[in-house]
Amino acid sequence: MTDVSNLISNIEQGCSKIPKKHFEKGEVITTYIQKRNQICIMVNGKADLIRYDLNGNKDIVDKFNERDIFGEVFYPVHTNNELIVMATTDCDVLFLVHDYIYNRCKQNCKFHNSFSSSILELTLRNSVHQNTRIEVLSKRTIREKLLTYFSILSSKDFSKSFTLPFSLTNLADYLSVDRSAMMRELKNLSNEGFISKNGNRIKLLYK
């Protein structure tokens, strides 16, 4: 599979002007409502996809990192409540219109031929992440969620030891469980000799 950076520069340096915008931390990058054909690419920085429910509670629906692809094509809004993408660090974002993939430019240039391939690659990469998350979320206990996720990280790194890609608070969000309950379960796993833990570094002790 082609390297992600190459794909992005491939898209950036295409024949047509694809707008790249800069955002400061806290700024709204886009909203998901009747922008159905919008595809965005995070060139660098991070952002959250946020929904405010009827009671005004903030709900972080998704998190985007450098090189992630997002936009309403991935998440057609089915309710009245708007979804907002908000920068959590300073960032640069490419804005593409999905129709553009079909309505190729007149020249039928080499760029257009590889354009949808590049978008496809990024989308497939996104799909793999989604499947991983679904696999983890579909486990029924916190223990199983943790062990499933750890096992995936372990095989990615080809090692029984690995560093969590985010803080424990964010890990609880990723697993969609109560943080304190997760901490309790991490301690249990540690006490029962399944894992050892030092900050964000985990070592699997079984098998």
Add this chain to the structure above:
Amino acid sequence: MTDVSNLISNIEQGCSKIPKKHFEKGEVITTYIQKRNQICIMVNGKADLIRYDLNGNKDIVDKFNERDIFGEVFYPVHTNNELIVMATTDCDVLFLVHDYIYNRCKQNCKFHNSFSSSILELTLRNSVHQNTRIEVLSKRTIREKLLTYFSILSSKDFSKSFTLPFSLTNLADYLSVDRSAMMRELKNLSNEGFISKNGNRIKLLYK
């Protein structure tokens, strides 16, 4: 967005011979192990993505329906245990190789130009389904999972009444909760006047 059937016939009737195979219920369609570039399209029929864990327990990881796209590109195996796609009804499946998207045929024919666009469309559609499932799974209680899913179905149908797309047993699997606990919660929702239920038909009574 282009109609899914058109996309599939677009792919099927392309310039190159894309193998379409028929499977009887219970046959193995493919395995996910060292077929990293395989993309499959379910033309008709249904299949399950199955994993057997170390204890030999069968775990249904995903379910594919008519018009779904699947294959190891969406689910690179990260563990030793093989994933198997097994037909749950008779079905017809297209087998594509992902590399094919890059290595275009010499003629640079019209087909190849739209090929990756079609795959992209199907993949985006898949992504939308995955996001829906993640949204539902990330709710912490069975009640919230049910109400979130019902709200999505309701807005899809533009109606407070809708029919569940699968059996209650499969609904419990989709939500990844114990079936009997889900039945209990459905009864509670009914008793408390939030919903009314008649077989697979649900009516939302709130707001």
Add this chain to the structure above:
DNA sequence: TAAAAAAAGTTGCAATTGCAACAGAAAAAA
């Protein structure tokens, strides 16, 4: 570098959930 904010860590308790073990209804297969 001091102040503020975010993250980590802990615990009791009540609510929710999974599990097990049923019985009856409906659908599919023989």
Add this chain to the structure above:
DNA sequence: TTTTTTCTGTTGCAATTGCAACTTTTTTTA
């Protein structure tokens, strides 16, 4: 049409979880 299988519905009980309310540590910002 009978048999078999799958699906629906129910309940008690033990285990797990979320919630609330803290303290301590680490990181960020002013």
